[in-house]
Amino acid sequence: MTENIIEVRDLVKHYPVTRGIVFKKTIGQVKAVDGVSFDLKAGETLGVVGESGCGKSTLARVLMNLEKPTAGSVLYKGQDISKLSGGALRRLRRQIQLVMQDPYTSLNPRMTVGDLIGEPFEIHPEVAPKGSRRGKVKELLDLVGLNPEHINRYPHQFSGGQRQRIGIARALALRPEVIVCDEPVSALDVSIQAQVMNLLEKLQAEFGLSYVFIAHDLSVVRHLSDRVAVMYLGKMVEVGTEDEIYERPTHPYTQALLSAVPVPDPTLRNNKAIIRLTGDVPSPISPPSGCRFRTRCWKAQEICAQEVPLLQIRRGSDHPSACHFAEKREIVATHGA
Amino acid sequence: MSDILVSEQSAPGFGGSGRPSGRLLEVEDLRVEFRTRDGVAKVINGVTYHVDAGETLAVLGESGSGKSVTAQTIMGILDTPPGFVTGGQVRFHGKDMLRMSAEERRRIRGEGIAMIFQDSLSALNPVFTVGFQIAEQFRVRRGMSRADAKKRAIEMLDQVKIPNAKGRFSNYPHQFSGGMRQRAMIAMSLALDPEVLIADEPTTALDVTVQAQIMDLLGELQRERRMGMILITHDLGVVADVADRIAVMYAGRIVEEANVYELYRKPAHPYTLGLLDSIPRMDEKGQELRTIKGLPPNLMNIPPGCPFNPRCPMAQPVCREKVPPLLQVGTSRASACHFAEELVNRD
Numbered sequence: 001m002t003e004n005i006i007e008v009r010d011l012v013k014h015y016p017v018t019r020g021i022v023f024k025k026t027i028g029q030v031k032a033v034d035g036v037s038f039d040l041k042a043g044e045t046l047g048v049v050g051e052s053g054c055g056k057s058t059l060a061r062v063l064m065n066l067e068k069p070t071a072g073s074v075l076y077k078g079q080d081i082s083k084l085s086g087g088a089l090r091r092l093r094r095q096i097q098l099v100m101q102d103p104y105t106s107l108n109p110r111m112t113v114g115d116l117i118g119e120p121f122e123i124h125p126e127v128a129p130k131g132s133r134r135g136k137v138k139e140l141l142d143l144v145g146l147n148p149e150h151i152n153r154y155p156h157q158f159s160g161g162q163r164q165r166i167g168i169a170r171a172l173a174l175r176p177e178v179i180v181c182d183e184p185v186s187a188l189d190v191s192i193q194a195q196v197m198n199l200l201e202k203l204q205a206e207f208g209l210s211y212v213f214i215a216h217d218l219s220v221v222r223h224l225s226d227r228v229a230v231m232y233l234g235k236m237v238e239v240g241t242e243d244e245i246y247e248r249p250t251h252p253y254t255q256a257l258l259s260a261v262p263v264p265d266p267t268l269r270n271n272k273a274i275i276r277l278t279g280d281v282p283s284p285i286s287p288p289s290g291c292r293f294r295t296r297c298w299k300a301q302e303i304c305a306q307e308v309p310l311l312q313i314r315r316g317s318d319h320p321s322a323c324h325f326a327e328k329r330e331i332v333a334t335h336g337a
Numbered sequence: 338m339s340d341i342l343v344s345e346q347s348a349p350g351f352g353g354s355g356r357p358s359g360r361l362l363e364v365e366d367l368r369v370e371f372r373t374r375d376g377v378a379k380v381i382n383g384v385t386y387h388v389d390a391g392e393t394l395a396v397l398g399e400s401g402s403g404k405s406v407t408a409q410t411i412m413g414i415l416d417t418p419p420g421f422v423t424g425g426q427v428r429f430h431g432k433d434m435l436r437m438s439a440e441e442r443r444r445i446r447g448e449g450i451a452m453i454f455q456d457s458l459s460a461l462n463p464v465f466t467v468g469f470q471i472a473e474q475f476r477v478r479r480g481m482s483r484a485d486a487k488k489r490a491i492e493m494l495d496q497v498k499i500p501n502a503k504g505r506f507s508n509y510p511h512q513f514s515g516g517m518r519q520r521a522m523i524a525m526s527l528a529l530d531p532e533v534l535i536a537d538e539p540t541t542a543l544d545v546t547v548q549a550q551i552m553d554l555l556g557e558l559q560r561e562r563r564m565g566m567i568l569i570t571h572d573l574g575v576v577a578d579v580a581d582r583i584a585v586m587y588a589g590r591i592v593e594e595a596n597v598y599e600l601y602r603k604p605a606h607p608y609t610l611g612l613l614d615s616i617p618r619m620d621e622k623g624q625e626l627r628t629i630k631g632l633p634p635n636l637m638n639i640p641p642g643c644p645f646n647p648r649c650p651m652a653q654p655v656c657r658e659k660v661p662p663l664l665q666v667g668t669s670r671a672s673a674c675h676f677a678e679e680l681v682n683r684d
Contacts, residue, residue: 051544051545051546051547052515052544159632160400161632162632189399189400189571189633190399190571190573190612190615190616191399191611191612191615191628191629192399192632193615194615194616194617194626194627194628194629195628195630197617197626198625198626198628201625216544216545218545219616219617219618220617222617223617223618223626256546257545257546260545260546260548260549261545261574262548262549262552262572262574262575262577262578263574263577263578264573264574264576264577264601264613264616264618265577265601266577266578266580266597266598266601267598267601268577269577269578274549276549276550276553277546277549277550278550280514280516280517280547281544
């Protein structure tokens, strides 16, 4: 059995909603992440999918310890990261790195590529002594498929895909064990997206990295992930291996999400069993009682309003699902040609 | 979806203009360049396409391929400067819009051709209510009274399935969710009953479940009104779902045009082939994705010959010398590749 490198337990992150400028008072809570638990094993990729506002980016920020959780814990090799500070926190940060979504705003336009990728070494001088840094940066550039000669260029001289490679090189600089990728390819064109995905796979094989791969594109997530977690309004509704989620989903939301993905094959137009959800995602300030998906769910019954369905293995299924009426359903849409 | 194909054949002359029919909207050999401080970017280099009543033409391309600039030129909303039309025609019912007076063009906008945009938050005016922005058209263009215009606007909101349309009339854009705003924009663009709708990435900013709702709505309204639709997108999945014909753009040119089924079955241009290959497929997990190597060309410095040649796995010396014209391959498709026949005839 492989060890768990990260264990997340009952993680909750609420943001206060305030009114007033001088006399602020809290009038509510945005329940961005509301009780999420999962494990990340060494060397695996956990995909996290969900629509905007489901809390997947907040999850990334808490995993990176950029936000303190309201409740619950994130354990890195048994250590609670939110309780660390000073030197211990700095040492931890070496091990968990982040690749951000937008390669246009996440790179400082006034710094050269050499400075951007080399900056982590300033904070963690023990990784690379001063004299060797430029050499290290050149190695990293080469590793991510950029020309090491371009070390003195500025971000605006690169295309979107190349900038994302710079972001990846920067995340790799400290040789972390875990990389949290928050929508790393969603700002890129299809042909460039494929290049970056191949790079991420190559790096994982080379360095034994673990990824938490957050995205809204279900086919991208399937391509890269070993296990997939589906989120809806701050909660995980279904977790399983890539096969379990895509071939045998049991939660109605997962089923609807999969069936809504347009398949790049026109011959499947008429035989798609599409589940059409009505309406929009409710506000995370006042989520529905009981099951949060019940307001858009075609299976909703009285019990769904009263009782929060737990994420657990249900009868007739092989993986955890947070639905009182979980059952398999064939999703024609995922079976491309 | 199949009834779109049927209506395409039974549609000649639709539009009620009485002019000798031919095509509803045609773009021919359009050329646009952007004159900037750093140099001249040749953004559109001879684009030709057309759309008929009741038909959906998808214009597919990556960022910088010129798909949106073509649409802006058709609508007459190209920023000039820096953008300048340097050649070609845009004919609506056979009349070249690029040579019309500003007043004539204004009359076509909204009633003849309407457009919806990707980013609904910036496309709607934040200081007016959604209802006012829709009703305004009825008052200005149809000379309706305030009350009648309001009634029509509420009808429009209702048609795009905004719940409680009456109550929503006096909401501001920020009070709508992303999907609702996109619906409101559709209502606005269809208010004057246009013959052609240009949808520029209408669902790119939306989540998949909402995207599915919006595409359904667009398809439904298009069938009811027998509009011609130009769907601009980079999403090969959306295209496969709704398009009748596809025009693939690269570096300001159409590189391939074909019926949707033929294009996905057997692309006749290596760029299209590369695009289709680089989509992560649900059934080929674990394998390395095939990619198109390199980057799209800098439009200020497009390589000689075929613009795709530096990235093309099939490139031959001729590709570096001669620009391949968009030529018919077989009966109903066209490709701008010197080796299109070989591509189509391979197994």
